[in-house]
Amino acid sequence: MKNDRIFSDRITDVPRSFIREILKVALNPNVISFAGGLPNRDLFPVDALKEAACRVFENQGRDVLQYACSEGHGGLREYVSARYREKADLDIPVDNILITNGSQQGLDLLGKTLVNEGDAVVIEEPGYLGAIQAFSLYRPTFLPVPVSLEGMDPDALRMARSAGRPKLMYTVPNFQNPSGITYSDQNRMELARILEGTDTLLIEDDPYGDLRFSGRARTSFKHLLPDNTVLLGSFSKSLVPGLRLGWIAAPSALMQKLITAKQATDLRTSHFTQSMVCEYLCNNDADEHIRMICDVYGRQCRAMLAGMKRHFPSEVSYIEPEGGMFVWAELPRHMAAMDLFDLAVKDGVIFVPGDPFYVRGSRHSTLRLNFSCTDVETIDVGIRRLGTAIRKLMGRPTEQCNAVEI
């Protein structure tokens, strides 16, 4: 291959993941990393999953190791359907659930099935980088709409709508990645009123929804726009990410097309891993496991917020999440989080500067801090180091701090 022209136009449109570059720095054991987006591996139910795997081998080994249907494992789809009914009062028939390789594949299949080149797609600003990457492959026109404490800006959505007749609107309404915000009920209702009667399909991506450690659950868009909402879910955050299992819950007309796309893409998701998770869920208390995760994440989140209160200059603002894995902070407007990153690395702490979460502009003053994988003591040390770096960037005297010892 001597020729770069051989590549498709679409692949050149996909933004590189700056986050993956950052994570290489995280391999230094002296660096405290708030940069990742990983679930806490200490909480993985390894023994229970091992038992589940053994039972699957013993009882259905040959079945689950053979090719099987593209829609996914019947028992697992039933579990997802029953859980929607129990937890969210949603009636999602099993036939409307397609198991995917994590919810990232759900995004790819939706892009494949729905997006023609140039179609308008509303995304959150800041928004989930993985969604931007997945949709980019289908070359849409992105219409970024700002999100803030209450949710997505309704006026900006109205303007985006009149500008572009969007085909899709992508949202993470619970503990959004990267901002940690949760759309209020009022905001959801207002957004639904704007979309009602239009052709825009709303994607409610909810990977973190189970990880609530304060406040109360909000109404799913599926209740507000039942015919035009697609739900994406995942076992990556509530169980383990390494089995790559998620799902799409979609209207029937779309399901047919999604199954065709799934077959053309990789035929099906492993029925072995699906059976294993189904077996685990039938024999263990999933809610109890999720409560345990929420306890740990809630404690670590509070430690991070307390640290920020103690160690950050008062000009730095931040959003207190009700769940999920991230705190979003904002430096004074004239400061760039990228500049802070360079200083912070030297002080032995890293985070993700906001830039990759915006499709417009660069040198943003926002940063994403992950708290799921760091214990409370280390969080305090890391936030203290970060406070020191912020003060350096501001040209202020720094707190006493021995940086790179832990």
Next chain:
Amino acid sequence: MKNDRIFSDRITDVPRSFIREILKVALNPNVISFAGGLPNRDLFPVDALKEAACRVFENQGRDVLQYACSEGHGGLREYVSARYREKADLDIPVDNILITNGSQQGLDLLGKTLVNEGDAVVIEEPGYLGAIQAFSLYRPTFLPVPVSLEGMDPDALRMARSAGRPKLMYTVPNFQNPSGITYSDQNRMELARILEGTDTLLIEDDPYGDLRFSGRARTSFKHLLPDNTVLLGSFSKSLVPGLRLGWIAAPSALMQKLITAKQATDLRTSHFTQSMVCEYLCNNDADEHIRMICDVYGRQCRAMLAGMKRHFPSEVSYIEPEGGMFVWAELPRHMAAMDLFDLAVKDGVIFVPGDPFYVRGSRHSTLRLNFSCTDVETIDVGIRRLGTAIRKLMGRPTEQCNAVEI
């Protein structure tokens, strides 16, 4: 969703899988099915895989259940690299191997990374339906080139080249699906001479390569066109299909783009299933297992060919494969395999009519017969029933035969 216009143009281009419709008939226990394309489940090493899974949980449970790198599990990529060296004298560095969800995902990632709308793609005629489906999503112009006993028709390839400057050429040179043919060494060399010095990238898809039960291995295109060949491989046929593991071996410049595409598509393939297979391969004799599969498939293939000699009218021709899972037969030209299918179902036997394997025309006279999942006695009964159906279609007196008992 009240509106069909919401779907992308590309998804409407994907042909439906007639094979999947056929397989519903196969659920009738009185019907002998030669229609599938499944490996024989009785040969799956369930116990050894169970042991491998237990060891993975015990030794690396938390690691392999966490997110991990997109390229795939290091040990598994090393295994694939070492096996290329050992079995095919090919030097494929580990960095040039990307683990995929079966080789079907390899096709999707290649389409994504390389094919712009309207780009010319050479495919075999008849050819693998899954490849036609995967590429269709990226809206190429297909240039079908006939394959026959020796391999792909060089003159037709020359004509296709001058017509379209193909970006890709897709081949299954060993025990092709559906025809079972293997490209001769001479044919491979001639095809390579035609492509030499051009920009066309040759995809050598080799899911069945290990399943040789007669004859000798041929030269990989990678030896003949080292810079312009992409290899696709799979553990689905030599081990089990239900874990969904395959790989792409690609030139370095393409690897970078494929990894970007993989990340946007589903982040990565499960490291748990990859570790499990790697553990299995390190502790078991993979070659011994493959020899056992080849013994069984070879015996069943010979039974099918012997049955065809005994029970088919002499006007029906067929190709004797050196390996793989399929025999390809051809009725006299004026007869349509679809018409035979309707008669054969009534006689209690099914197969796949050739039509879905061609992008041009319909009512072909060819048929695909799978022998991997049926024991030799049942094969004889099924082929006898099929012979009866062929005679009915020809308007000839039929053999004595009690049809639907088994």
